[in-house]
Amino acid sequence: MAQIDNRYVHGAPASRAGTAVEIDAGLRAHMLRVYNYLAAGIGLAAILAYAVFAMSVSTDPGTTVAKLRNGVELTQFGAALFSSGWILGIKLAPIGLLLVLMFTAHRLSTAGTQLAYWALVTLIGIGGSTAFIQYKIGSIGQVFAITSLSFAALSLWGYTTKRDLSGWGSFLFMGLVGIILAGLVNIFFQSSALQFAISCIGVLVFAGFTAYDTQRIKDEYYMMLGDAAAMSKAAVWGALSLFLDFVNMFQLLLSLFGSRE
Numbered sequence: 001m002a003q004i005d006n007r008y009v010h011g012a013p014a015s016r017a018g019t020a021v022e023i024d025a026g027l028r029a030h031m032l033r034v035y036n037y038l039a040a041g042i043g044l045a046a047i048l049a050y051a052v053f054a055m056s057v058s059t060d061p062g063t064t065v066a067k068l069r070n071g072v073e074l075t076q077f078g079a080a081l082f083s084s085g086w087i088l089g090i091k092l093a094p095i096g097l098l099l100v101l102m103f104t105a106h107r108l109s110t111a112g113t114q115l116a117y118w119a120l121v122t123l124i125g126i127g128g129s130t131a132f133i134q135y136k137i138g139s140i141g142q143v144f145a146i147t148s149l150s151f152a153a154l155s156l157w158g159y160t161t162k163r164d165l166s167g168w169g170s171f172l173f174m175g176l177v178g179i180i181l182a183g184l185v186n187i188f189f190q191s192s193a194l195q196f197a198i199s200c201i202g203v204l205v206f207a208g209f210t211a212y213d214t215q216r217i218k219d220e221y222y223m224m225l226g227d228a229a230a231m232s233k234a235a236v237w238g239a240l241s242l243f244l245d246f247v248n249m250f251q252l253l254l255s256l257f258g259s260r261e
Contacts, residue, residue, distance in 0.1 A: 023225065030221045030231060031159065037239030041121040042246060046144075048125030053132035056081055070261050072133055082133065091127035094120050105237065113233045117240050124247060131254060139259040146257075147250040154207055155242065158214030166219075168212045175205040199252045206249040213241040 056078025058064040066079035074082060081087050101108075101116055108116065131140055158165065179202050186194045217238035224230045 023222075026225075027218065027221050030235060031218065033235040034217055034238045034242070037117065037236055038242050038246070041117065041239060041243045044118075045121050045125030045128060045243075045247070048122060049128035050132060052081070052126050052129035056129065056133075068133065070134070072261065082130075087127065087130060090123060091130070094123045094127070097123070108233070110229060110232045110236075113236045117236050120240065121243065128247075131251075131258075133261070135254060135258040135260055139257075140254065143254045143257055144250060147246065147253055150207070151210055151246050151249060154210040155214045158211030159218060161211075161215070165212045165215045168208055169216075172205055172208050172212060175201065175208075179205060195255070199255045202252040203249060203256070206245050206252065210242065210245045210249070213238070213245060217241070 056074055058073040058075045058078070061073075063075050064073040065076050066074045066083050068074065068082065097116070097120055105113070105116075179198055182194065182198050186198065217234070220234050220238070221231065224234060
């Protein structure tokens with residue numbers, strides 16, 4: 001940690017660098033802001049996922065208007081959402097929004113950045129309701145706990161390690177592209193063995209991203225010393241990176257260890 005601190009402090013103007021104690025306190029405050037956004041995002045997404053599921057599933061035969069192939073009975077709202085293309089559109093919407101943000105993020109204000117974050121969290125949360133349709137609730141809770149503990153350990157390691165993880169970026173990105181391509185191929189082949197391999201490799205990739213992104217967020221703090229506006233937006237983008245790492249890791253672990261309905 002000290003090596004990274006010194007690398008940026010020595011390269012910053014004296015007016016921005018401040019004392020080592022001030023910088024260390026500022027870093028802790030910045031990371032706390034990131035994790036607060038992250039925790040709130042995960043909590044909101046989980047609540048939305050369960051709420052949409054609860055409104056969609058019928059426990060009263062009198063309110064059942066449709067039934068899925070796994071036997072789950074749906075309300076009028078559930079039928080409109082899951083028996084049509086709406087849920088697919090909602091699940092794909094975050095990808096489109098992320099692509100737009102790749103080209104517009106630098107022009108957004110702090111308020112606009114926060115709006116984009118909560119919009120993504122909301123869409124992913126609603127799309128995540130499909131997990132409750134496909135898997136048993138107890139199984140979802142167990143995998144969520146495993147993901148949370150694993151994520152916390154990986155992020156802590158990324159924050160405290162003195163090893164430079166910047167070289168992991170290109171390797172992890174290549175792994176992500178490979179997973180996406182393999183997933184597209186498996187849409188046509190429907191191979192359980194290939195899906196198992198995708199899930200296993202995917203967990204490793206997003207585990208690596210968790211540590212890598214944590215250290216990257218930390219490094220960015222030193223690069224932006226003295227720029228409060230930039231750090232406010234960076235905290236939101238950092239939380240979004242970690243949120244996506246968490247969600248993807250959870251979904252992949254659920255596909256590996258979840259008990260289906």
